[in-house]
Amino acid sequence: MTQDLTYTRGFTPQNFEHFLTKRAEPEWLVGQRVAAWRVFERLPLPSPQQEDWRRTDLRLFKWNAFSLPEREAEVSLESLSAEGSEFVDPAMPLLDHVLLRQDGSLAGEVLFCGDRTLKHTLSDRWERRGVHFQPLDQAIGSRGAPSLIEKYFADALVDFSRDKFSALAAAAWATGVFLYVPRNVRVEEPFYAASVMLPGSSDLTRSLIILEENSEATLVVETASSPVVKVGPGGLHCGLTEVRVGPGARLRLVTLQNWDQNVWHFAQQRAQVAEQASLQWTVGALGARLAKVDQHVLLTGPDAQAEVNGVMFAEARQHLAYHTRQHHQVGHTKSDLLYKAALQDQSHLVWRGMIRVDQDAQKTDAYQRNDNLILSDHARVDSIPGLEIRAHDVRCTHGATTGRVDDEQVFYAATRGLTPNEAVQVVVLGFFQQVLDRITIDSVREALSAAITRRIRRCL
Amino acid sequence: MTHAITDPIGEINKFDFRNEERYVYKARKGLDEQIVAEISALKGEPQWMREFRLESLKIFKCKPMPQWGGLIDIDFQEIYYYIKPTDRQGRSWDEVPEEIKRTFDRLGIPEAERKYLAGVKAQYESEVVYGSLREELAQRGVIFTDMDTAVREYPDLVRQYFGTIIPPADNKFAALNSAVWSGGSFIYVPPGEQIEFPLQAYFRINAANMGQFERTLIIVDEGASCHYVEGCTAPMYSSDSLHAAVVEVVAHRGARVRYTTIQNWANNIYNLVTKRAVAYADALVEWVDGNLGSRLTMKYPSVYMREPGARAEILSVAFAGPKQHQDAGAKVVHCAPHTASRIVSKSISRGGGRSSYRGLVRIEKGAHHSKSNVVCDALILDPQSESDTYPYIEIEARDVAVGHEASVSRIGEEQLFYLMSRGLTEPEASTMIVSGFIEPLVKELPMEYAVEMNRLIALQMEGSVG
Numbered sequence: 001m002t003q004d005l006t007y008t009r010g011f012t013p014q015n016f017e018h019f020l021t022k023r024a025e026p027e028w029l030v031g032q033r034v035a036a037w038r039v040f041e042r043l044p045l046p047s048p049q050q051e052d053w054r055r056t057d058l059r060l061f062k063w064n065a066f067s068l069p070e071r072e073a074e075v076s077l078e079s080l081s082a083e084g085s086e087f088v089d090p091a092m093p094l095l096d097h098v099l100l101r102q103d104g105s106l107a108g109e110v111l112f113c114g115d116r117t118l119k120h121t122l123s124d125r126w127e128r129r130g131v132h133f134q135p136l137d138q139a140i141g142s143r144g145a146p147s148l149i150e151k152y153f154a155d156a157l158v159d160f161s162r163d164k165f166s167a168l169a170a171a172a173w174a175t176g177v178f179l180y181v182p183r184n185v186r187v188e189e190p191f192y193a194a195s196v197m198l199p200g201s202s203d204l205t206r207s208l209i210i211l212e213e214n215s216e217a218t219l220v221v222e223t224a225s226s227p228v229v230k231v232g233p234g235g236l237h238c239g240l241t242e243v244r245v246g247p248g249a250r251l252r253l254v255t256l257q258n259w260d261q262n263v264w265h266f267a268q269q270r271a272q273v274a275e276q277a278s279l280q281w282t283v284g285a286l287g288a289r290l291a292k293v294d295q296h297v298l299l300t301g302p303d304a305q306a307e308v309n310g311v312m313f314a315e316a317r318q319h320l321a322y323h324t325r326q327h328h329q330v331g332h333t334k335s336d337l338l339y340k341a342a343l344q345d346q347s348h349l350v351w352r353g354m355i356r357v358d359q360d361a362q363k364t365d366a367y368q369r370n371d372n373l374i375l376s377d378h379a380r381v382d383s384i385p386g387l388e389i390r391a392h393d394v395r396c397t398h399g400a401t402t403g404r405v406d407d408e409q410v411f412y413a414a415t416r417g418l419t420p421n422e423a424v425q426v427v428v429l430g431f432f433q434q435v436l437d438r439i440t441i442d443s444v445r446e447a448l449s450a451a452i453t454r455r456i457r458r459c460l
Numbered sequence: 461m462t463h464a465i466t467d468p469i470g471e472i473n474k475f476d477f478r479n480e481e482r483y484v485y486k487a488r489k490g491l492d493e494q495i496v497a498e499i500s501a502l503k504g505e506p507q508w509m510r511e512f513r514l515e516s517l518k519i520f521k522c523k524p525m526p527q528w529g530g531l532i533d534i535d536f537q538e539i540y541y542y543i544k545p546t547d548r549q550g551r552s553w554d555e556v557p558e559e560i561k562r563t564f565d566r567l568g569i570p571e572a573e574r575k576y577l578a579g580v581k582a583q584y585e586s587e588v589v590y591g592s593l594r595e596e597l598a599q600r601g602v603i604f605t606d607m608d609t610a611v612r613e614y615p616d617l618v619r620q621y622f623g624t625i626i627p628p629a630d631n632k633f634a635a636l637n638s639a640v641w642s643g644g645s646f647i648y649v650p651p652g653e654q655i656e657f658p659l660q661a662y663f664r665i666n667a668a669n670m671g672q673f674e675r676t677l678i679i680v681d682e683g684a685s686c687h688y689v690e691g692c693t694a695p696m697y698s699s700d701s702l703h704a705a706v707v708e709v710v711a712h713r714g715a716r717v718r719y720t721t722i723q724n725w726a727n728n729i730y731n732l733v734t735k736r737a738v739a740y741a742d743a744l745v746e747w748v749d750g751n752l753g754s755r756l757t758m759k760y761p762s763v764y765m766r767e768p769g770a771r772a773e774i775l776s777v778a779f780a781g782p783k784q785h786q787d788a789g790a791k792v793v794h795c796a797p798h799t800a801s802r803i804v805s806k807s808i809s810r811g812g813g814r815s816s817y818r819g820l821v822r823i824e825k826g827a828h829h830s831k832s833n834v835v836c837d838a839l840i841l842d843p844q845s846e847s848d849t850y851p852y853i854e855i856e857a858r859d860v861a862v863g864h865e866a867s868v869s870r871i872g873e874e875q876l877f878y879l880m881s882r883g884l885t886e887p888e889a890s891t892m893i894v895s896g897f898i899e900p901l902v903k904e905l906p907m908e909y910a911v912e913m914n915r916l917i918a919l920q921m922e923g924s925v926g
Contacts, residue, residue: 387848
């Protein structure tokens with residue numbers, strides 16, 4: 001096969017062998033990794049003939065620009081900045097591009113730089129009650145956690161063989177977030193995790209978030225690039241995220257990506273919501289050169305609820321493709337999805353959503369909405385809502401709108417003394433307000449709103 | 461309004477009768493160059509059409525089957541591609557062979573013609589067996605003939621447009637049609653001519669394993685208008701038949717065209733049809749598309765708005781009953797600024813049927829100030845039935861307003877309760893709600909069709925409750 005040539009630099013079987021040796025992991029995990037690696041080697045790059053990839057152009061993606069992550073010892077923030085590569089600005093704090101980090105009290109914090117852990121804390125109070133919050137690779141070697149991880153990995157929600165990138169993440173994930181909240185534990189403060197990517201690196205992650213029966217938690221996860229002095233060689237991220245919200249549990253989850261515009265981002269995210277459980281999932285998509293994210297929510301028990309919020313803002317030549325799925329497997333479940341997006345410059349945005357209602361899922365109430373605001377003559381948006389209904393006693397609706405900034409609104413704001421630029425900012429922010437209002441975590445709402453405001457350039 | 465149906469079984473089988481096969485010519489089964497050349501030779505076609513057919517056959521062979529939509533289980537070698545039922549086309553019903561005439565009598569065509577139609581074409585198997593046009597329209601320069609005659613008598617006009625709106629390479633079934641087409645209507649309306657009454661075509665498949673591949677081309681010149689209505693029926697056979705039509709419509713500057721289809725094929729017909737219109741400046745193209753019959757329909761009437769001010773209105777109604785899959789929808793492509801489109805889709809699934817809306821709204825770069833609105837509503841009447849919605853929205857211009865909304869629901873308990881409290885039985889109430897649901901379609905039909913449509917819905921609804 002011709003494409004084997006492209007692996008010459010980073011993704012060779014020798015490198016993978018080396019990767020495994022260095023990690024010294026339990027046998028069951030090595031077995032899974034090897035199996036996934038075989039799938040990775042076997043699968044071709046997704047082709048534009050595949051419906052899911054038809055709108056996403058991978059022609060400029062080159063495997064040989066990247067390589068498998070190499071495990072390093074734990075490093076401190078300071079030493080890393082000093083060590084830096086030629087692209088990294090030693091004077092700038094490494095976390096400078098992170099948007100949501102907050103000073104308030106946290107239940108726990110994990111900071112990554114690629115596969116290295118920079119910081120890891122978990123308050124004693126929750127640790128004593130059996131909560132785990134740590135990098136997944138460390139959890140594998142810690143006390144209590146491995147059996148949990150083994151159990152959930154054995155029955156994974158994510159599908160390794162879905163595409164080549166998923167298989168790679170499953171084979172060679174270096175780290176990721178592991179959060180486990182035991183039964184009846186209600187954690188009031190948020191957990192926070194941030195990951196920073198260095199130029200030219202591959203960030204392969206796997207995250208596992210488990211809330212047992214009647215527990216409660218808030219988790220904010222964000223990813224960004226390190227500050228750079230000059231434009232670097234970009235980066236590659238392949239990630240698998242698996243979320244399980246147990247019976248009666250409540251999870252508020254925020255995932256924000258703010259990578260530089262030379263990062264390739266491929267993610268498969270799956271959440272399962274059990275009976276009487278609720279999930280509020282907010283997705284922020286601001287960065288990446290090309291992002292292809294599959295976000296599925298499965299409702300598996302009666303009275304399960306999911307609310308999915310998406311905030312997307314694309315500029316320059318970014319291509320952001322988010323595919324969502326609200327899958328109602330049983331009756332009496334509710335899902336509500338709202339994705340709002342703005343586009344500047346020559347950006348291209350794809351949102352493809354599906355509401356799937358299985359045959360026995362009577363009394364399903366599902367909603368799906370996507371609104372797009374086009375701020376440039378050269379942007380392109382593909383909005384593809386979908387319904388597949390196999391039950392009959394349901395209420396399923398979707399709506400999609402695409403338009404420009406309303407001149408009358410801008411004019412009105414201008415008559416109130418705003419400059420045209422300010423007026424547009426106000427109108428664009430107003431467009432996002434509907435989805436921002438649904439975010440119940442104040443600091444996240446404010447940070448996102450500030451990030452959007454910074455993004456809006458004069459676009460009249 | 462509900463109709464009292466005294467004999468529902470008799471009514472529902474009204475179109476399920478078959479005549480003995482007595483044909484002037486029946487080509488052998490299967491598809492190859494020889495068959496295509498034979499069809500062309502029998503029709504005495506010019507060289508260019510013969511080459512067009514053979515080239516299309518090559519395209520057909522190398523195109524893959526669509527990997528989406530419904531399951532198409534067709535053995536292309538088991539189909540009769542050409543059956544000639546009679547030697548000549550009748551100018552009056554008396555000239556039509558008795559048996560065929562009886563068929564159309566039973567379908568009520570001659571009666572409808574006397575009452576309110578401006579012109580009629582009736583196609584039986586591969587050929588148009590009857591054609592008429594009001595004298596006065598012919599004098600005004602209106603052409604309404606079958607496609608085969610048009611190739612002979614209006615070669616320049618045909619050659620200018622034929623296959624330009626839907627090239628053979630568009631999709632596998634357009635290629636198939638381009639290779640073996642026979643019959644269909646050709647309409648030309650000269651500048652400024654308004655045709656008040658609808659022109660009608662009626663398509664009938666009688667033989668088993670028959671493929672009907674009619675080809676229709678409608679050209680409405682500047683400022684002219686016309687309304688074309690087609691209806692389709694076939695009897696039930698145990699093996700499946702195929703209907704793969706191609707319909708091309710051109711609406712020149714300021715023209716108005718309305719194309720209405722009531723498709724009521726038997727439940728073993730694959731109905732895989734490509735319909736596309738081009739609208740120039742300030743022209744209006746309307747597709748009114750009702751799909752009640754067939755085993756599987758895949759049909760997405762489309763409008764390409766090529767010049768400023770062009771408009772498109774598409775109304776699609778699908779009713780999927782037992783063992784039926786209606787994969788219907790609409791496509792609008794805005795290629796020019798200041799263009800507007802509206803799509804309304806209504807679908808009903810019952811008795812294990814599946815109805816899917818599949819559509820596209822595309823706004824090309826530079827097509828600023830375009831507006832598009834899409835509304836899809838689906839009703840699912842029982843737990844065995846299925847409904848899908850797959851709308852695609854692609855936008856490459858800034859100053860646009862595009863909206864899409866869709867909903868899927870069952871018949872509301874409250875609506876049923878209300879109607880039953882007024883003394884209706886549950887079946888009556890359900891039928892009335894469904895009739896109300898498809899009201900937007902019925903409203904757009906000529907009166908006689910509206911009545912027929914209501915009857916068909918009532919028939920489809922028979923036995924749907926209880």
